[in-house]
Structure formats: C-alpha cells, structure tokens
Amino acid sequence: MTELRLAINSERIGRNLDRLAEFSDAPSPAVTRVLFTPTDMLGRQFICDLMQQVGLQVRLDAAGNIFGRWLGTKPELPPVATGSHCDAIPHSGRYDGTVGVIGAIEAIAALRESGFQPQRSLEVIMFNAEEPTRYGIGCLGSRLMSGRLTPPAAADLRDEQDETFEITRTAAGCVGSLDTVPLPAGCYRAFVELHIEQGPLLEQQNLPIGIVTAIAAPAALRVTFVGEGGHAGAVLMPQRKDALLPAAELALAAERAARELGGADTVATVGILEVHPGAINSIPSRCEMTVDVRDIDLVRRDQVLTSIQQQAASVGNRRNVATTVTLINADPPARCDETVVAAIENATRAANLPSLKMISRAYHDSLFMALIAPTSMIFIPCRGGVSHRPDEYASPAAIQAGVEVLARTLAQLSQE
Amino acid sequence: MTELRLAINSERIGRNLDRLAEFSDAPSPAVTRVLFTPTDMLGRQFICDLMQQVGLQVRLDAAGNIFGRWLGTKPELPPVATGSHCDAIPHSGRYDGTVGVIGAIEAIAALRESGFQPQRSLEVIMFNAEEPTRYGIGCLGSRLMSGRLTPPAAADLRDEQDETFEITRTAAGCVGSLDTVPLPAGCYRAFVELHIEQGPLLEQQNLPIGIVTAIAAPAALRVTFVGEGGHAGAVLMPQRKDALLPAAELALAAERAARELGGADTVATVGILEVHPGAINSIPSRCEMTVDVRDIDLVRRDQVLTSIQQQAASVGNRRNVATTVTLINADPPARCDETVVAAIENATRAANLPSLKMISRAYHDSLFMALIAPTSMIFIPCRGGVSHRPDEYASPAAIQAGVEVLARTLAQLSQE
Known part of the structure; x- marks a missing residue:
C-alpha cells in the first residue's frame, strides 16, 4: 500500500x-x-x-x-x-x-x-x-x-x-x-x-x-429512593423520610468505593441525580440517580459495583426510604x-x-x-x-x- | 354577632x-x-x-x-x-x-x-x-x-x-x-x-x-458549585472536579446543622438540586441547589443558616470547585x-x-x-x-x- x-x-x-x-x-x-x-x-x-x-x-x-x-x-x-x-x-x-x-x-x-x-x-x-x-x-x-x-x-x-x-x-x-x-x-x-x-x-x-x-468494561446502575414529601416548614426533622439525603450519601459512597476499593483505573460517576418534586419549599419525595462504574479489570470493577449496590440498600434501609437498584448494563x-x-x-x-x-x-x-x-x-x-x-x-x-x-x-x- | x-x-x-x-x-x-x-x-x-x-x-x-x-x-x-x-x-x-x-x-x-x-x-x-x-x-x-x-x-x-x-x-x-x-x-x-x-x-x-x-421565620439560600465536566470513563478520580459531590456533602451538612445546632423546631431542607449536564456518562460540571431553613427563633435560625453558608464555602474549597452562595430571602x-x-x-x-x-x-x-x-x-x-x-x-x-x-x-x- x-x-x-x-x-x-x-x-x-x-x-x-x-x-x-x-x-x-x-x-x-x-x-x-x-x-x-x-x-x-x-x-x-x-x-x-x-x-x-x-x-x-x-x-x-x-x-x-x-x-x-x-x-x-x-x-x-x-x-x-x-x-x-x-x-x-x-x-x-x-x-x-x-x-x-x-x-x-x-x-x-x-x-x-x-x-x-x-x-x-x-x-x-x-x-x-x-x-x-x-x-x-x-x-x-x-x-x-x-x-x-x-x-x-x-x-x-x-x-x-x-x-x-x-x-x-x-x-x-x-x-x-x-x-x-x-x-x-x-x-x-x-x-x-x-x-x-x-x-x-x-x-x-x-x-x-x-x-x-x-x-x-463499563457498568451502570439506576437507583431510585422513594421517601415522603411534605412542606419544608411543617415536617420536623425526626419525622422526615427525605429521598434526597440517601442519594447524597450514595453519591459520596460511590466516590469512596472507586477510590478505596478500586485501582488507579477505577472510576465511578453519578452523572444523573433528579429530585422530585424539586421545589425550594418541598421535601424531596423521590430521587433517581445513576452510577457509572468502569475499569479495565472486570473482577475489580464488579467488586466496586457490588459494594455500591450494597450501600444503596443499606443507606435506604437506615433512612427508612424504599430503594430500588437496577443494573442498566454490565458489559464485558x-x-x-x-x-x-x-x-x-x-x-x-x-x-x-x-x-x-x-x-x-x-x-x-x-x-x-x-x-x-x-x-x-x-x-x-x-x-x-x-x-x-x-x-x-x-x-x-x-x-x-x-x-x-x-x-x-x-x-x-x-x-x- | x-x-x-x-x-x-x-x-x-x-x-x-x-x-x-x-x-x-x-x-x-x-x-x-x-x-x-x-x-x-x-x-x-x-x-x-x-x-x-x-x-x-x-x-x-x-x-x-x-x-x-x-x-x-x-x-x-x-x-x-x-x-x-x-x-x-x-x-x-x-x-x-x-x-x-x-x-x-x-x-x-x-x-x-x-x-x-x-x-x-x-x-x-x-x-x-x-x-x-x-x-x-x-x-x-x-x-x-x-x-x-x-x-x-x-x-x-x-x-x-x-x-x-x-x-x-x-x-x-x-x-x-x-x-x-x-x-x-x-x-x-x-x-x-x-x-x-x-x-x-x-x-x-x-x-x-x-x-x-x-x-x-423562613430563610433560603441558593448554592451553585461549578467544577469541571468530562467523560465518565476517561477522567481518573484524582483529576476530577465533580460539582455534584460537594452538593451531596452540603445536603448532608444542612441536615446535620438543623439537627445538631438547631432546636426541636429547626428544619433545613434541600428541595432543589439540579445537576448539569445530567447525563449518565458525564461528570457533573455544575450543580445548583437550594437550602431552606426555618425556625420560630430568629437567632437560632440564623446560627444554622450561617453554619450552612460556611460549610458550603469550605466544602467547595476543599474540592476545588467554584462556589457561589446567594441569600434568596431571610424574613423576620x-x-x-x-x-x-x-x-x-x-x-x-x-x-x-x-x-x-x-x-x-x-x-x-x-x-x-x-x-x-x-x-x-x-x-x-x-x-x-x-x-x-x-x-x-x-x-x-x-x-x-x-x-x-x-x-x-x-x-x-x-x-x-
């Protein structure tokens, strides 16, 4: 040629x-x-x-x-x-x-x-x-x-x-x-x-x-937390089931999992986090988020992924909000x-x-x-x-x- | 009558x-x-x-x-x-x-x-x-x-x-x-x-x-974090300036401030949290959120509010993202x-x-x-x-x- x-x-x-x-x-x-x-x-x-x-x-x-x-x-x-x-x-x-x-x-x-x-x-x-x-x-x-x-x-x-x-x-x-x-x-x-x-x-x-x-090898989760909404002025803190707060915890947990369990090439990203109803004076009743995890090592990636899945369940449980974790994809x-x-x-x-x-x-x-x-x-x-x-x-x-x-x-x- | x-x-x-x-x-x-x-x-x-x-x-x-x-x-x-x-x-x-x-x-x-x-x-x-x-x-x-x-x-x-x-x-x-x-x-x-x-x-x-x-007495803040976006697969964790993670920290900090600094009547709520660009495989480059704080005691409310404002600045600083805090209202x-x-x-x-x-x-x-x-x-x-x-x-x-x-x-x- x-x-x-x-x-x-x-x-x-x-x-x-x-x-x-x-x-x-x-x-x-x-x-x-x-x-x-x-x-x-x-x-x-x-x-x-x-x-x-x-x-x-x-x-x-x-x-x-x-x-x-x-x-x-x-x-x-x-x-x-x-x-x-x-x-x-x-x-x-x-x-x-x-x-x-x-x-x-x-x-x-x-x-x-x-x-x-x-x-x-x-x-x-x-x-x-x-x-x-x-x-x-x-x-x-x-x-x-x-x-x-x-x-x-x-x-x-x-x-x-x-x-x-x-x-x-x-x-x-x-x-x-x-x-x-x-x-x-x-x-x-x-x-x-x-x-x-x-x-x-x-x-x-x-x-x-x-x-x-x-x-x-990329993998992605969709996590949904469903708590209880209400007026931001009227529901006292101990009575709340705020759906955003477990999502905030999970976003930080995903970062920690990638940094601590993963290797130099492990990355975890929460790219979508949507709050419902999304009003300044309304307690979040539902929160949907995605977690994207990637690695060049499949075993290590899946360890990080599993850790994030477990933490989603445990944070939802501790905060008394319904938690759904869906695996969107996990390609080899x-x-x-x-x-x-x-x-x-x-x-x-x-x-x-x-x-x-x-x-x-x-x-x-x-x-x-x-x-x-x-x-x-x-x-x-x-x-x-x-x-x-x-x-x-x-x-x-x-x-x-x-x-x-x-x-x-x-x-x-x-x-x- | x-x-x-x-x-x-x-x-x-x-x-x-x-x-x-x-x-x-x-x-x-x-x-x-x-x-x-x-x-x-x-x-x-x-x-x-x-x-x-x-x-x-x-x-x-x-x-x-x-x-x-x-x-x-x-x-x-x-x-x-x-x-x-x-x-x-x-x-x-x-x-x-x-x-x-x-x-x-x-x-x-x-x-x-x-x-x-x-x-x-x-x-x-x-x-x-x-x-x-x-x-x-x-x-x-x-x-x-x-x-x-x-x-x-x-x-x-x-x-x-x-x-x-x-x-x-x-x-x-x-x-x-x-x-x-x-x-x-x-x-x-x-x-x-x-x-x-x-x-x-x-x-x-x-x-x-x-x-x-x-x-x-209600008060509300708008907080904006501006970091750096990028592809979720390509930017390694130490290089990131993710704008969502400081927002997640601040949401949890606001909850803590209301519970620990406030009284039984103090409430703090993050009702809006918007992530930009908001794609599953994109690192958040900007995050806008609101924090609503209320109390029947004006002094105590303003202590909680001030604490949240300070934490917004410090978390943004620590994560190296630009942080803007605006007081939307603080009515007596x-x-x-x-x-x-x-x-x-x-x-x-x-x-x-x-x-x-x-x-x-x-x-x-x-x-x-x-x-x-x-x-x-x-x-x-x-x-x-x-x-x-x-x-x-x-x-x-x-x-x-x-x-x-x-x-x-x-x-x-x-x-x-």
Whole structure:
C-alpha cells in the first residue's frame, strides 16, 4: 500500500464538523443532539448527503443506523467497515463520535480521489444512539446490530416521556422489523473506528496515533429512593423520610468505593441525580440517580459495583426510604483483533506517524462490533484529554493524521 | 354577632375546590399550577368568576393580585380583608392556599345569604405566586403589596427561561405600573387568612380550629458549585472536579446543622438540586441547589443558616470547585395582632368550636400582610399534617368549620 498517495482535505473535514455542530439544541460551542429529535433528524440528513456526495450507496436499517457502501471489485467478499456515531449528550462538544463518521467519509473521498479501487466493499456506518441520553443505555445501534440487545428488548426501551423505541423509530421513518437489524458474525472482514482519545495520554506523550488493543468494561446502575414529601416548614426533622439525603450519601459512597476499593483505573460517576418534586419549599419525595462504574479489570470493577449496590440498600434501609437498584448494563471488556491492529500499525508506518498501543477506557460502538467482526480503533489526541464538554477539541492536524491512518488501514484490509 | 345564623354550603366549597384542582399541569390527584402559565390563567379566571357570582366587585392590581370587594355601609372606613393564594408547587395538592380563597368567597356568600350587612367593606384577595416555583422567591404578591419587595426588584425577577416578571405580567394582561401595587400601612382594618395547618397538632388534639399568634421565620439560600465536566470513563478520580459531590456533602451538612445546632423546631431542607449536564456518562460540571431553613427563633435560625453558608464555602474549597452562595430571602417572623386574635376567639365561641392558639411554621402571605395591617390566621386540621403532596387533604367538615369562623370574624371586624 506504500504507493498510495493520499490528499486528506483537512479544511473540508473541519467545515463539515462545524456544519454538523450547528445541528444542536444547545447554544454554540455546546452541542446537544439526541436521537430522533428534530435537530438529530437534520444532522442525520446532513450525514446522508455527505455520504452520497462521495458516491456511497446509502441505506438505513430498521433501527435507523445509516450505512454508506463503496462497492468493491469483489462485492461477494465480506466488506470492511468503519464508522462511529453523531449523537451528542447534552452540552457536550463537536468531535466525540463525529470525527469517526465525517473522518471516515473523508477517508473514502481521499481513496477515491487517489484512484484506489478496493476489492472488498468499504462501508461507513453511522451508529445511532451511542450515547445513552434518550434510553439510558449506550450503543443502542451497535448493541442491536451485534445481537447483544434483542429486537423485542430494544422495541420496548422507553424514554423519559415513556415513548417506546418502537414508536419513536417508526415516527422517524425507519421501516421494517427490528428483527432484521442483527448481523451475523463474519458479515464484515473487519471493523475499524476512528475516535478522539477522551484521555490525556497521546497529548502528554506528543504522539499522533493510538492503536487500541482492548476496550474497558463499563457498568451502570439506576437507583431510585422513594421517601415522603411534605412542606419544608411543617415536617420536623425526626419525622422526615427525605429521598434526597440517601442519594447524597450514595453519591459520596460511590466516590469512596472507586477510590478505596478500586485501582488507579477505577472510576465511578453519578452523572444523573433528579429530585422530585424539586421545589425550594418541598421535601424531596423521590430521587433517581445513576452510577457509572468502569475499569479495565472486570473482577475489580464488579467488586466496586457490588459494594455500591450494597450501600444503596443499606443507606435506604437506615433512612427508612424504599430503594430500588437496577443494573442498566454490565458489559464485558473487548479484546481487539490482532490482524486489524497489525493493519493499523502498517498504516501508521506508511504514513510515517509514530503511535502508541493503548486501552480505551470509554465506551464505543467497537465494544459491540467486536462481537461480530475483527475490530480495533484508531485514537487521535484531544486537548487536555477532555470530552463531553463544549470545550472538547481535536486539532485539524490531529484529525488529518487520524483520517490518513484510517484510509490506509481500510485500503489494506480491503485488498486482503 | 351571636345572632348571625350562617349556612355554610360545604358541598359548594368542595365542588369549587375540585373544579379548581382540574386546572393543573400534573395528573390528578396531583396539582401543579404555576403563576401565569396557561393553566394558571384559567384558574385565575375561575376565581374571578366565583367572586362575581357572589356579588363582589373584582379588580386586578398591576402585579396580578386579584381583589373582590363587598362595599360596606361605611365605605370610607378601611376595609377588612381576607384571602390566600391559589398557585400550587409541582405535584402538590388541592387545599394549600385554595381553602383560604374559595373558603373566603363562601364566607362572603354565607354572610350575604344570612342578610348580614357590613359597615366596613369586606375584601377577598387572591395573592399571586405565594409559592416560589417560578421566581425562586415566595409570596411575590404580598411581598410587593407590603413594600418588602420594591417594584423595580420585582420587575427584574427572572424565571428559569430568564424571562422577567415585568415581561410575564404584561403578557398576562396586568396593566399599570408596579409602583401602584404597594399599599400603605393602615389601608386595611385587619387581614385574616384561613389556611390548612400543614402540621399535625390540630389533628392530634382533635381540635377544629387553630388561632395563629406568630409566623415562623423562613430563610433560603441558593448554592451553585461549578467544577469541571468530562467523560465518565476517561477522567481518573484524582483529576476530577465533580460539582455534584460537594452538593451531596452540603445536603448532608444542612441536615446535620438543623439537627445538631438547631432546636426541636429547626428544619433545613434541600428541595432543589439540579445537576448539569445530567447525563449518565458525564461528570457533573455544575450543580445548583437550594437550602431552606426555618425556625420560630430568629437567632437560632440564623446560627444554622450561617453554619450552612460556611460549610458550603469550605466544602467547595476543599474540592476545588467554584462556589457561589446567594441569600434568596431571610424574613423576620411576624407577630399576630391581639385584636384580630381576639376577634377569631370570639368567632370560635359563637360557632361553639374549641380552638388552640398556635404558631405557624410555614410561610404565608400573612407574614407580609402583617407589615401593613393587623393580622392573624385561622388554621384547620389537615390529614397527617401533610401538604405539598398529592395526598394533602382537609375534610369537608373541617373546611366548613374554618369558613364559619372566618365569616364570623369578618362580620365582627367589619362592624368595629
């Protein structure tokens, strides 16, 4: 592949990222784009248009995942796929996920413009709802595709308005049965995802490319405390069953569990804590919260998770409030495929870029694609290692390097 | 006044309370009715209609407070006023405040039907926004009327959408300058408010009537913590500046301060705690909370308040997050007027109902009316002492007794 002469159009990538960021329910630079909202529908159309502009054949599956295929000279062989997501949690940034979709489309454009012709077909996938914003579960699209989430379970997922995914996807124009979404193992020769690191290592070591060898194991709980409301002036302290106070205790207990029971790589986060009824002069009667626990070590993660579950029950019991603990997900870690890792390594050499083999601590569609396809990821540095914030940033040069490595990786895998 | 023969139409009161409860943004039996929302506008119209049906002359002041006057035979004398509020915090009940408006209208109806003719005019007032839901400050209408809140400060109050009270009241059809709202001391001979107790004492002692001699002193803080957001998987624990965790510590500290520094009557409540951005996999970057502190002892309340303010600063400092503490209000307690208390006592004797002199721990428009008029309150029992909940309940018999005592009190004060 060394003879490939690629011109990655960095300016076009930046312009497309900026245009996509305009489809947002939060004021710039913050981005909020939640599955199948009117804003998301516009963003999805924008991505379909970009795919068509570079000559990809676009199709939707019944769940709303978007596929764009460049037919190879041997279309009977399993294709090579790449892609990521374009949804954005409330008040986040413009690079998480989007770099792996818009960057993939640009990689295809650069390959086409170079005169390259793939043997295996190349496919860009935009997975829907990688972020758990709407349904409380991450990687909805790739989970379904990989079979880790069954079609009936997906159909019955409910958002905050108690609207099912089945209803929402139908209203959003997705046709066909969800039963058609899962793909068999072996349907793709490989899956490669380009993504910002969401951590500080590449920036700290001044390296342009990370090659992911494993993806950490995330788990999440939903905890609900139901106590007794009442007027903040009228119910004396000993008579109260305040639902917020056990939630406050649990948030602090989760932090302690991660720090004391976990290792350096263990993290626990209470990202959602909602108080009902939520009035200045009203004792909280119900409190709902989530606890997200991650680690690269599955056993240690589950020890921390179990400790938090036990403490939820004991604090609720001590404060005499009803406590419900639900496991939202507890996914196993993914090992990346050696042949795909080797292809990325070859690509970095061809592009003359140094790289680091590393572990992904964040959740990705690759975690699920790894169940049905040989998978790895290409990481690029992001400023300060931050993501999920309006000031999330990856430089044009960093993105350009990532897209070049992606293009070379796809080219190589498509000829094998 | 013993010769007054009053027929209180308990069935009509219940029907009107039920009809008013239908103007709600929460499903029955919960009631949500927030100032100047479309639902509240319908509720306000319903109250105006009721006032007109019993022959009251209805007018609005520039803030949207509603007045209904029965002209006395000596209209030049300061009138006697009664009333309460009809707004309802999210997911509360149908008796708090409403009993004092619909009950007052029924008291007027009963007096009229008995053939009674007042010398001083009698006036029913529906105060707007007694609850702090929309603007974060309680008793907006009576605060303005009493001069405790200045018209420019009221005009500039902002709701969550950053819409000013000036804009909202204009859109709601209130005309004239807010400068016309404050009333001079002495404008009313007396003010009497009928209200559910919102505490358990009357029910426990099986007494139908409470006569309020003082109203407890409430105070409230708004505390904002601003830390650093980020991806829940990617930022390790030692690097975090999570904005929720100091809020959790402060909620527990407020509980401790009330229990350990305060007395039996000291209460502290965190009723609002909002987490930004509020996603399962996002570290909280900002947290806003309120702390409501009340006591019948002003010095002790302020000690607890000061302790909470200090702990907010110290926990924010220790966790390296920016902390802002704002005093929303810290009102002094009100003493009730002896002549009005005596008039209520006479009324209970005339109605042959036993009573208890008591303190109000909850916030009322009477707290502010006491600044411009001799004031007291009539309490009736409510089930379990609960309020601000969908299961808030006062029996038809309890309400009937309260309305009879109110009618007899108004009659007596109107002839003095």
